[in-house]
Each structure stands twice: as structure tokens, then as C-alpha cells.
Amino acid sequence: MTDTAPFDLVLRRAALTGRPGLHAVGVKDGRIAAIGAELPAGRAEEDAGGRLVIPGFVDSHVHLDKSCLMGCACGAGGLKGAIAAVAAAKRGFTVEDVRTRGAGTLERAILHGTTHMRTHLEVDPRVELRSFEAIMALKRDYAFAIDLSVCVFPQEGLTNDPGTEALLLRALDAGADLLGGCPYTDTDPHAQIERLFAIAQERDLDLDFHLDFDIDPQGALLFEICRQSERRGRQGRVAIGHATKLSAMDETSFAQAARCLAEAGVAVTALPATDLYLNGRERRFDTPRGIAPVHRLAAGHGVLASLATNNVLNPFTPFGDGSLLRIANLYANALHVEPDEFPRCLDLVTRLPARLMGLADYGIDIGKPADLVLLDAPDETAALATIAPALLAYKRGRLSFRRQIPALLHP
Numbered sequence: 001m002t003d004t005a006p007f008d009l010v011l012r013r014a015a016l017t018g019r020p021g022l023h024a025v026g027v028k029d030g031r032i033a034a035i036g037a038e039l040p041a042g043r044a045e046e047d048a049g050g051r052l053v054i055p056g057f058v059d060s061h062v063h064l065d066k067s068c069l070m071g072c073a074c075g076a077g078g079l080k081g082a083i084a085a086v087a088a089a090k091r092g093f094t095v096e097d098v099r100t101r102g103a104g105t106l107e108r109a110i111l112h113g114t115t116h117m118r119t120h121l122e123v124d125p126r127v128e129l130r131s132f133e134a135i136m137a138l139k140r141d142y143a144f145a146i147d148l149s150v151c152v153f154p155q156e157g158l159t160n161d162p163g164t165e166a167l168l169l170r171a172l173d174a175g176a177d178l179l180g181g182c183p184y185t186d187t188d189p190h191a192q193i194e195r196l197f198a199i200a201q202e203r204d205l206d207l208d209f210h211l212d213f214d215i216d217p218q219g220a221l222l223f224e225i226c227r228q229s230e231r232r233g234r235q236g237r238v239a240i241g242h243a244t245k246l247s248a249m250d251e252t253s254f255a256q257a258a259r260c261l262a263e264a265g266v267a268v269t270a271l272p273a274t275d276l277y278l279n280g281r282e283r284r285f286d287t288p289r290g291i292a293p294v295h296r297l298a299a300g301h302g303v304l305a306s307l308a309t310n311n312v313l314n315p316f317t318p319f320g321d322g323s324l325l326r327i328a329n330l331y332a333n334a335l336h337v338e339p340d341e342f343p344r345c346l347d348l349v350t351r352l353p354a355r356l357m358g359l360a361d362y363g364i365d366i367g368k369p370a371d372l373v374l375l376d377a378p379d380e381t382a383a384l385a386t387i388a389p390a391l392l393a394y395k396r397g398r399l400s401f402r403r404q405i406p407a408l409l410h411p
Contacts, residue, residue: 007033007042009370009397014048015378016364017343022050027370030396035366046392052375052383054346055364056115056393057324060353061208061241061269061308064102064119064138065131066090069314078281079213082315083185087156090127098134105312106138108322110145111401113373113390117148118357120180120208120241122155123171125163132171145393145400149357151208153180158195160187165195172199178206183221184213190224197228206237206358212245215279215290217253220245226264235265239356241308243268244275246292258301267356268303270294271310272331274317289334295344298352306353307331307345324349325375329387343380370397376405 007026016023016035026034026042066086077084102119109117121135132152139148152171154164158181172179181196183189193209200207212220222240229238246257246268261268270292279290294305307328312320328345331337337345354362361369377388392402 005043006040009044009046009394010039010042011046011048011053011372011394012039013050014053014374015050016053017380022048025053025364025370025372027394027397030370030398032364032366032368032370035364048374050378051391052377052379052388053364054113054350054373054375055354055362055368056371056373057113057349058306058353058357058359058362059109059114059117059309059324059349060239060306060356061271061310062105062109062117062119063121063311063314063316064105064135065093065098065121066314067105067312068101070318079278079316082278083155085315087126090122090131093127093130095130095134098131099137102135102138103141105322106142106146106148109309109324110142110393111390111403112321112323112325113375113393114322114324115146115371115373115393115395116354116357116359116362117146118151118208119148120151120153120210121171121176123152123164123167124154124156124161125167126156128167129171129174132174132176136175144398145395149177150175151178151180152176153182153208153210154192155182155185157182157186158192169199172203172205178208181207181209181211183209183211189221193221193224193228197232197234200234200237201232206239207234208239208241211240211243213242213275215244215248215288217245217248217250220257222257222266223260226260226266229264229266238265239267239269241269241310242271242275243292244279244290246297247288247290255301258297258303261297261303262301265304267305268292268294268297269306269308269353269356270331271308272327272334273319274310276330276334277317277319291331291334293335294348295335295337295341298348299341299344304352304356305348306356307348308353323387325383326387329384332384339381339385342384345384346380370394
């Protein structure tokens with residue numbers, strides 16, 4: 001290859017979503033410059049071998065700051081117990097501790113093909129801004145491989161936790177990307193929602209709430225979120241995570257909630273690992289799954305939806321390896337998704353959360369950043385069914401990791 005080569009990189013024999021056959025992708029200056037059956041040689045060449053290439057997984061809801069806390073009363077007391085255990089532990093968090101644990105989780109996600117992530121970050125008088133400082137450092141440290149968006153939120157409540165709002169505002173002033181909420185821990189959930197919407201409107205911020213995290217179909221706060229979104233003109237800029245009340249609603253109530261979400265432009269993120277682990281724990285038999293059926297919201301009602309990791313190796317979810325494909329596979333198993341809908345589950349961890357996070361530059365198209373992840377599968381259906389490993393990734397045209405394909409050694 002000479003210095004006159006038209007491309008810095010050519011990735012050949014790649015299967016691309018929505019394009020029949022195999023394709024070559026040419027990269028120049030960190031962006032996709034050409035897609036075709038054949039392309040001229042590049043300075044560097046990569047053979048996809050007929051495997052699926054995607055623009056990377058998009059994890060729209062993770063908690064890096066409290067990941068890897070396995071010694072912290074895991075599984076004790078369900079949701080309330082998990083909140084209490086982490087509330088006690090985070091008083092002792094240091095910047096270095098959070099940075100080390102968060103880096104481990106972030107690296108695992110990168111090695112499983114995640115190229116974009118939104119991490120939710122607790123800010124309150126217990127931990128102050130120590131976790132925030134650590135995660136902002138990780139955002140800089142790992143920008144070569146992943147784009148990290150930081151959502152600060154009040155885990156212990158807002159109206160009942162003096163000093164929290166001032167810390168949230170300081171974090172936003174210091175570079176946090178958006179604002180989150182957790183009304184079900186507040187003594188006045190509606191007041192928290194009202195205040196967070198007011199701040200978001202004043203500062204022109206997106207919002208992402210933890211909401212309706214139980215399996216009682218009554219009393220859903222999502223209707224108030226929808227009302228506030230329309231009243232304050234925030235359509236398309238609000239998301240809710242968990243929303244597990246949706247899993248317990250009858251068809252009429254579910255359709256009413258879906259219509260409200262669609263009309264208000266409120267997105268929904270299901271968090272299968274945590275939702276399955278924490279919901280229904282009081283039931284000894286016939287235990288409900290407690291996962292919002294977001295594929296039905298997306299396909300049947302036009303609601304923007306996603307699947308995400310949430311917690312990793314902590315009291316909320318003592319499992320996890322950072323693989324979003326494993327999360328999508330778990331969801332498909334738990335929600336009885338048929339094989340012809342497997343590609344839609346892949347959409348829930350790629351294209352749809354990219355829309356939720358407002359990633360205008362996401363995708364494999366000419367002019368887009370060359371974020372390219374090679375999966376060891378020929379298509380979307382096989383990728384989901386087998387939890388296909390990510391073999392390599394390019395971030396803005398630079399190779400960020402490579403995994404060796406295992407070889408069976410016959411005698």
C-alpha cells in the first residue's frame with residue numbers, strides 16, 4: 001500500500017444491516033468515505049470474513065460509579081435493601097476507588113463492542129462530587145474507544161435530601177451532560193418531577209428518570225412524566241428507565257400507557273438483568289418476570305425504546321460482564337421473543353438507544369464516524385441467538401481492541 005491509497009482502512013467482506021450481500025467499507029480521516037462491493041486498496045486492510053459489522057452497541061443506562069460492589073450485602077432486602085446498602089457504602093467512596101471500579105466495568109463494555117454509553121451518576125451530600133470527579137476522568141481517559149455521556153441524579157431523593165439540588169447544579173456547571181431523577185425514593189415524588197423538569201427547561205437539558213420500579217400496575221408516574229413533557233415542550237428529550245409497572249398492566253391499561261408515551265415523545269428503557277433479579281422476590285411460586293415489554297412498545301405503538309445494562313456486580317444486580325448482547329439475549333428469553341423478532345432486539349441495543357441519546361452521527365453510512373464492530377456471526381439473528389463475541393472494534397477509524405478467534409485443537 002502506498003501513501004497515495006485513497007483510504008486509511010478498508011474493511012472487506014462485511015455483512016451490513018439492511019444491505020444484502022457483502023460489502024467493503026472505506027475509511028478516511030476517521031470517517032466512512034465509501035461503501036461498495038469492491039473498493040481500491042487502503043493503507044490498512046481488514047477481512048470481516050462474511051461476518052456482521054455494526055456501528056457498536058449503545059448502552060443507554062449504566063451505573064459505573066456503583067459497579068463492582070460485591071461485598072455490599074448483595075441480594076439482601078430487594079430494592080430497598082440495595083438502595084440502603086449502597087447509600088451506606090458510598091459515604092466511603094473515594095475518587096480513586098470509583099475510578100478503578102468504573103474503569104473495570106467500562107473496559108469490559110468496550111471489549112464487548114459498546115461504543116456509546118450513558119452512565120447515571122449519584123450526586124448527594126453522602127458522596128458529594130467524588131464519584132462525579134472520577135467518572136469525568138474516565139470520560140476523558142477512554143474517549144479513544146467509547147463516547148461517555150454523564151447523567152447526574154438524586155438516588156436518595158431530592159425534596160427530602162437537603163443539599164442535593166445544589167450539588168446537582170454544581171455537577172451540571174462542571175460538565176455533566178444531562179439530569180436524571182428517582183421519584184420513587186422521594187417523600188414527594190411529584191414535587192421532584194416538577195423541580196427536575198424546571199431545571200431541565202431552564203438549562204435546556206435532556207432528562208432520564210428511574211421510574212415505576214415495581215409490579216403493581218396502579219399509581220404509575222409515567223403519566224405525570226408525559227404530562228410534564230408536553231406542558232414544558234420536552235417531547236423527544238425525556239426517557240424513563242425500568243417502568244416495570246408496564247409488565248403488570250392488562251392490555252387496555254398497557255395500550256393507554258403506550259399511547260401516552262408515544263404522544264409525549266417519552267422513551268422507555270428496560271433493564272432486564274436488574275428488573276428480573278429484584279422484582280417479584282416476595283413471590284415463592286409463579287414469580288413474575290417484571291420486565292417492561294419494550295419491543296412491543298416500539299413495534300406496536302411507536303414508542304422509542306431501548307435495553308440497557310443498569311447495574312453490574314453490586315447489590316442491585318450481582319451479575320454482569322458488560323455485554324449488551326447478553327442483555328438482549330436475556331430479554332428475548334424472558335419475554336418469549338420469537339426468532340423472526342431477534343433483529344428487533346438487536347435494534348434495542350444499537351439503533352434505537354442511539355436515537356434516544358440523540359446520536360446524530362451514529363450508523364454505517366458515508367460521512368459517519370468509522371465506529372465499526374465486528375461480531376462473530378453472519379447476521380443479526382445469529383448474533384443475538386449465540387451471544388456472538390465482538391472480535392474487534394474501530395473507533396473513529398482507529399483499532400481499539402482485537403479478540404482472537406478460539407481454535408479447536410483436534411488430536
